[in-house]
Amino acid sequence: MLVTERDRMKDQIYALADQLGRERSSLIPILQEVQKAYSHVSSFAMQVIADALGIHPVEVNSVVSFYSFLHTEPKGRFVLRLCRTISCLMNHSEKVAKQLENELGVKFGETTPDGKFSLEYTNCLGMCDQGPALLINDKIYTHVTPDKVHGLIEECRAIFGVHAMQQKEGH
Amino acid sequence: MIEPKNKNKLTFATIEVNAGLKKAIALSRADIIGELKESGMKGRGGAGFPTSVKWNLAAAAKGEKKYVVCNADEGEPGTFKDRLILTDYADLVFEGMTIGGLAVGSDEGIVYLRAEYTYLVAHLEEVLAKRRKDGLLGKDILGKKGFNFDIHLHMGAGAYVCGEETALIESLEGHRGEPRNRPPFPVDTGFNGKPTIVNNVETFAWAAAIYAKGGAWFNGLGTEKSTGLKLFSISGDCEFPGVYEFPMGITVADLLKEVGGSEAKAVQIGGASGHCVPAADFNRAIAFEDIATGGSIIVFGPDRDLLDIAENFLEFFCEESCGQCTPCRDGNPKLLEGVQLLKKGECSMQYLNELLSLAETMQLASKCGLGQSSPNAFVSIATHFKAEILGRTGKAMQGGK
Numbered sequence: 203m204l205v206t207e208r209d210r211m212k213d214q215i216y217a218l219a220d221q222l223g224r225e226r227s228s229l230i231p232i233l234q235e236v237q238k239a240y241s242h243v244s245s246f247a248m249q250v251i252a253d254a255l256g257i258h259p260v261e262v263n264s265v266v267s268f269y270s271f272l273h274t275e276p277k278g279r280f281v282l283r284l285c286r287t288i289s290c291l292m293n294h295s296e297k298v299a300k301q302l303e304n305e306l307g308v309k310f311g312e313t314t315p316d317g318k319f320s321l322e323y324t325n326c327l328g329m330c331d332q333g334p335a336l337l338i339n340d341k342i343y344t345h346v347t348p349d350k351v352h353g354l355i356e357e358c359r360a361i362f363g364v365h366a367m368q369q370k371e372g373h
Numbered sequence: 374m375i376e377p378k379n380k381n382k383l384t385f386a387t388i389e390v391n392a393g394l395k396k397a398i399a400l401s402r403a404d405i406i407g408e409l410k411e412s413g414m415k416g417r418g419g420a421g422f423p424t425s426v427k428w429n430l431a432a433a434a435k436g437e438k439k440y441v442v443c444n445a446d447e448g449e450p451g452t453f454k455d456r457l458i459l460t461d462y463a464d465l466v467f468e469g470m471t472i473g474g475l476a477v478g479s480d481e482g483i484v485y486l487r488a489e490y491t492y493l494v495a496h497l498e499e500v501l502a503k504r505r506k507d508g509l510l511g512k513d514i515l516g517k518k519g520f521n522f523d524i525h526l527h528m529g530a531g532a533y534v535c536g537e538e539t540a541l542i543e544s545l546e547g548h549r550g551e552p553r554n555r556p557p558f559p560v561d562t563g564f565n566g567k568p569t570i571v572n573n574v575e576t577f578a579w580a581a582a583i584y585a586k587g588g589a590w591f592n593g594l595g596t597e598k599s600t601g602l603k604l605f606s607i608s609g610d611c612e613f614p615g616v617y618e619f620p621m622g623i624t625v626a627d628l629l630k631e632v633g634g635s636e637a638k639a640v641q642i643g644g645a646s647g648h649c650v651p652a653a654d655f656n657r658a659i660a661f662e663d664i665a666t667g668g669s670i671i672v673f674g675p676d677r678d679l680l681d682i683a684e685n686f687l688e689f690f691c692e693e694s695c696g697q698c699t700p701c702r703d704g705n706p707k708l709l710e711g712v713q714l715l716k717k718g719e720c721s722m723q724y725l726n727e728l729l730s731l732a733e734t735m736q737l738a739s740k741c742g743l744g745q746s747s748p749n750a751f752v753s754i755a756t757h758f759k760a761e762i763l764g765r766t767g768k769a770m771q772g773g774k
Contacts, residue, residue, distance in 0.1 A: 227565070229547035230530055268549040268695075271488040271531035287450040288641075288685045289608040289671055325533060325689055327489050328453040330608035330671070331615045340491040 212250050214239065219254040229255060229265060233272055242276045270324070278313045278320035280358045282306075283337040287326040290333035298334045299323075301348035305355050319358070381631070383618045384602055385462045385578060391509060393584030397472045398517050402432060405476040409580065411588030413600035418444060418536075418573035419643060419667025420742070421599075424580065427570055430560035431477040434568035439479035441470050441522075442564065442571040444541060445486045448533040449644035450689060451669035454604040455574040457616045459486075459493055462578055463500040467524055469577030471510065472584060474522040477570055482524035485541050488531045497526060533693040537741050538571040540695070551697045552741035573667070575604055595621035599660035603668060607632050609641075610674030625664070626655040634672040639679065639757075644669035645686040646746035649679065651757040679754045680762055684712045690747040701744025704735040708751050718765030725763070729755060 218235050222228040229251070236247050243251075243266050252259040266272045284290075284299055303309055306319050313320040329335035332344035336354070343354060397405050410425035431439060443466060447455040458466060470482040486493065501524055504510045514520045532550045534540045539553035542564050563569020572580075579601065583591050591601040599621035605628070608614045612633025619628060625642070629635050640650050642659065643666040650657065650664065657663050673682065687709035696702045711728040714720040732748035739745045755762065 226547040227545060230544065231528070234528060234530065265547065265549055269488075269530035269532050271529075286685075287689065288645075288682055289451055291681075291685060292609055292677070324489070324531075325693065326448060326450040326452070328447055328456045330451050330453055330606060333608070337489060342492055 208246060211236075211240070211247060215247065215250045216254055219251075224255055226255065226257065229257075229262065230269075233262075233266060237272060240276075241279075242273050244274065248274075276313075276317070279318050280338055281320045281322060283322045283324035283327075284310075285325070285327040285329065285333065285335040285337075286323040287330070289330035290327075290335055293333040295334035295346075297348045298336070298346050298351060301351040305351050319355070381617050383462075383604070383616070384582060385458070385465055388465060388582045388585050390464045390581075391468060393581040394468050394471055394509065395515065397475060397584045398515055398520070402476060402478070405472065405584075406432060408584060408588045409476075412583045412591035413588075414576070414579060414583065414591060415599065415661055416573060417575035417579060417603065417667065419449075419665060421661040421665055424572060424576055427560055427572070428473065428476050430558070431479075431568045431570045434561050436568050438481075438565075438567045439477050440564045440567055440569040441473045441477065441479045441482040442538075442541070442545070442569055443470055443482065443484040443574060443577055444536060444538065444571050445484050445490070445574050446529050446536040446541060447490075447574070448487055448536050449646065449667055449669050450686070451606060451608055451641065451644045451671045452667060453606045453608075454616045454668050456490060456493070458574050458578050458604070459490070459497065463497055464504070465578040465581040466574055467500065467504055467510070467577075469572075469580035470524055471514065471522050472580055473570055473572070473577065475520060477568070479570075480521045480523070482522060483545065483564070484524060484526045485529060485535070485545060486526055487529045487535075491528065494526060494528075501526075532695075533689075534695045534741070534743050537743060540741070541571060542569065549695070551695045552743075554740070575668070596658070596660050596662070598662040603659075605659075605666075605668045605670050607634075607670045607672070609670075609672035610634060610637060610677065611672045619659075622658045622660045622663075624656055624658050625650060628659065628670065629655065629672065632672070634674075636674060637672045638675045638677070639673045639754075641671040641673065641682070641750065642666050642669070643746075643749075644671075645689050646743070646749060649673075649682070649750050649753040649757070651753075653757075679758050680712055680716050683751050683754050684709065684716065686750045687712055687747075690743070694743065694747070698738075698740040698744060700735040700738040701740070701747060704731055704739075704744070705747055707731055708735075708748060712751065715762050716765065718767070720763070722763070725755060 218232050222231050237243050248262040249259050252262045306314055308314050310321050310323055327335040329344050334346045336343045336346045406425050406429050414424045415421040510523050512521045529535055535544045535550040537552050540550040544550040545564050559569045559571055595601045602618055603621050605617045638652055642650055642664050690705040694701045732752050735748050736745050
């Protein structure tokens, strides 16, 4: 039987709701799982989550829009978050910012056209003694200098290559 | 990831893990809280509420179900000591939470971990699994019948305001992280309406240390009103940034000597929500009765432009304000505009005074600590460095880097 993407997502969300509990307190954990799987929380996903928890979809939207690590638009496979807090700035994070834009060809707040990289600022990453700090997905990099930026992005591309191959083999 | 070596040895490294829990488990509930009371410890998150009072209120609150919540939403700019504690001394944190469970009569602990620290999850889960295996979490802990307690992690989703305890609880419940009106306090009406203690990572770790070494030991350190030791996250223009441990009451000058930052013209104490302390005040003490802090220390060298700093902090607050109350939501952008006018050299003294008056309104009328403290850095810079910030003529004259 042909299963559409939407049906699959719906099943997944209901399974998550059963696993994590259908209480309001499960909302953020469910959102985090959905985002992990689909790189964003779509309007459709928000509607299904609302149905599963028995709340209004606007409630779900209000939560998604509040938190900076939840988003309604697809992000790149790698989300690069540069710390813009003062200690990192004092260690010249603005130069790292410039070089990130140069290497990726996009500005902060944008995603590369190939969907691989999103570039964002974030607030204090708790690496103030080792700045500038950069978070790539869940991995933290410290003492980042402009000359290291290219290598970090290449590292991501290499991981992406492997990942894409594995996915292909899996099907 | 390169972890810098601690510049001074932390007491946590000398504490025998679980010694405190073993001692606490033999005590009555009143005696557990009594020991903490003797230590005189105030919350290490920065607000300085006596921990024993919080625990006692939750212990006395009526209810079958109670919660122990560890606030690991370390988001204050310039703070990173909780990350180090969770990395190196997670056992002490979980041990402190377990003792907290025993003291207030709770069987469930929750660590609210900020999304930015997702890379710590695997390590923390490993420590938790080991504690379960060793009978330190779960049912009948250490053989004590009926003492059940377990801990799970709950991930934040990127919101500074969730470090405020009622906003954190809102977030745990699946809502926007908007602070609640207090009272009722969490010790009475917390997570899911149940009595809840919310303590900082460092507070739980010190609690474990206090039971291991005794409340009197802790009380003998620091000052009369701010007992004990404290971890500091030190960054900025100094030779040896990193996490340090000092007794409460240390002067700013002594601290700067230790970290190689004696040339500083100002020090930001307490992060973005703290105060910018000028060199003339370096003889002041870091303690709840003088300059209170959760441990964030950012050193500014002689060449730093303090308006850059005020601007950075206000941009931060404009973004992180939850938007619920007017003084904070609308006040911070007004102050930011003011700083930008000052940078351009286009701000009159009259307007600066109006901004300071607005700042006072924000401090008085905002609903939570975020809005109440967001003008602090601006106010201290505008008060202590008027000559530096007024009448600017252009970039070349600013002296900043």
